[in-house]
Amino acid sequence: KNEVEQSPQNLTAQEGEFITINCSYSVGISALHWLQQHPGGGIVSLFMLSSGKKKHGRLIATINIQEKHSSLHITASHPRDSAVYICAVKENTPLVFGKGTRLSVIA
């Protein structure tokens, strides 16, 4: 069983919709990362958080340490948000990644 589980695996949304991607993990962590991967492989770090909430533009990431759960929200989604969103956690060793959520935003 993967230590990091993401849901949903695939998500299709209409432009403008509010999107939520969930990440659950089973180990104690020191930090959680949300990453974005576009076709072709390039990975961009969106957030790193260890508590509470962070916001950057239309993206919001929250984490509940007690429940071992994090969410990534995208407000007013746009086709350029189409990508794979990956959750990764850090315990004592380098990052453990989820399998990703493939998001397609349709105009």
Next chain:
Amino acid sequence: DTGVSQDPRHKITKRGQNVTFRCDPISEHNRLYWYRQTLGQGPEFLTYFQNEAQLEKSRLLSDRFSAERPKGSFSTLEIQRTEQGDSAMYLCASSRGSGANVLTFGAGSRLTVL
């Protein structure tokens, strides 16, 4: 400095051949990581360096894989006697400090073993 560079971006090789990938991290980053990613999966950790010291290796890193970072700057990942199962995207990332900092990824080197 424009980020993490990886070379080559694509490599096609025949089974049994050796391949080497290079990663140039962001210059002030002292940590460098190698990950492998297959289709539909998240990246899997292979190994990481702090400066020139290789601090951890995953059990995924068989004896055919070797990584170096001789001067604490660029790193190489060599795969000897490649197998079809080695076909994947090999990702390099770097960070500053203790590893609790944000990672910057390279675009990856895609390996296809025929």
